[in-house]
């Protein structure tokens with residue numbers, strides 16, 4: 294066994310090292326790099342929600358499947374699902390309401406909303422395909438239904454804008470073809486079919502996903518839009534930012550490790566609200 298491997302490798306090395314020019318391994322490497330760059334730019338699709346072209350290499354079904362696969366590790370990391378059925382169903386109800394009354398319902402993702410038991414961590418996050426999470430640590434600081442709606446709307450914004458899928462496409466570009474074939478051959482109906490180790494690695498990446506600043510701002514803008522569509526006062530989002538800022542005085546909420554500084558966001562959210570309501574926010578929206 295060892296003989297065969299050594300023998301073959303050595304033969305190849307000597308055969309090519311005698312020739313002048315570019316070694317074949319380099320050529321192969323270049324071809325792989327070219328293919329991944331090409332497929333990154335060729336895999337552009339139009340997102341009707343953000344009205345922008347984006348580079349995405351996986352299908353919506355694969356996004357949903359990856360999100361569902363990553364969900365249990367996400368839950369484990371934050372103490373599992375909340376043991377309070379009343380709060381849990383409130384989260385599910387408000388989330389479903391925002392989806393059904395907004396453009397997010399046109400995305401054919403399977404949205405699901407989870408309250409996680411972790412009482413200390415203050416955070417909320419979304420996996421691709423519609424799995425959305427909020428910790429009890431953040432939930433307990435929210436004062437109104439509208440504030441909960443605005444947090445969930447922001448996360449729905451990440452899903453609808455396909456930020457994770459975009460992130461994965463970029464990752465794939467960086468890694469060359471590592472993962473590319475895995476994604477291409479990944480069958481969502483049969484998650485254990487192939488390359489489960491690599492899928493597990495990607496799932497791990499998803500769980501620790503940190504969106505960049507422009508993704509966050511886009512999710513804020515979409516969040517304002519979705520909350521307004523669902524009849525909620527978008528200024529509740531500003532309230533949430535103020536709550537988080539006050540929390541930051543005593544200790545640094547984890548929220549800030551995955552989201553930009555609230556002070557900057559308050560400004561941008563107010564700008565997004567102005568864009569949505571140039572004449573001012575109407576009376577009577579739910580707080």
Ligand SMILES: [Zn+2]
Pocket residue numbers: 447448451504509512551552
């Ligand atoms: Zn976010």
